[in-house]
Amino acid sequence: MDDDIDECQDSRVYAVDLAYRTRLGNPEFYGDPEVALVDCLHRKNLVLQNYTMNQYRKEYDSYMNDTSGGMPEDWFSFDFNDSAALSCLAANKSPLIQPRLEIWKPLG
Incomplete structure (x- = not known):
C-alpha cells in the first residue's frame, strides 16, 4: 500500500x-521566483506600487547577512503576519x- 501511495x-x-x-x-510564469514573488506582492496590494526588485533584493541581502538572529518581518516592507504574504x-x-x-510545532 505504501508503494501505491508513493506512486x-x-x-x-x-x-x-x-x-x-x-x-x-506565479500566473505570469516568471522564470525567476523572486520576480514572481514581488509580482505576487504587488497583485495582492501588500507593497507599494513603487516597490521594486532592487528594493526586495536589498532587503533580502540585509536579512541574510544579519547576524543578530532577527526574524524576516524585521527586514521587509511587507507584513509577514498577513496570510496573503505567506501565500x-x-x-x-x-x-x-x-x-x-x-517555529510552527502544532504537536509540541
Whole structure:
C-alpha cells in the first residue's frame, strides 16, 4: 500500500501541487521566483506600487547577512503576519518562509 501511495503522489499529487502553486503565486510564469514573488506582492496590494526588485533584493541581502538572529518581518516592507504574504512566499518557494515553518510545532 505504501508503494501505491508513493506512486500516486509521484505521478499525480506533485504535478497538481506544482500547477496549483504556479497558478496561485506565479500566473505570469516568471522564470525567476523572486520576480514572481514581488509580482505576487504587488497583485495582492501588500507593497507599494513603487516597490521594486532592487528594493526586495536589498532587503533580502540585509536579512541574510544579519547576524543578530532577527526574524524576516524585521527586514521587509511587507507584513509577514498577513496570510496573503505567506501565500505569496509559499507559492514561490521562498526561503524566507522556512524560519516560520520551524517555529510552527502544532504537536509540541
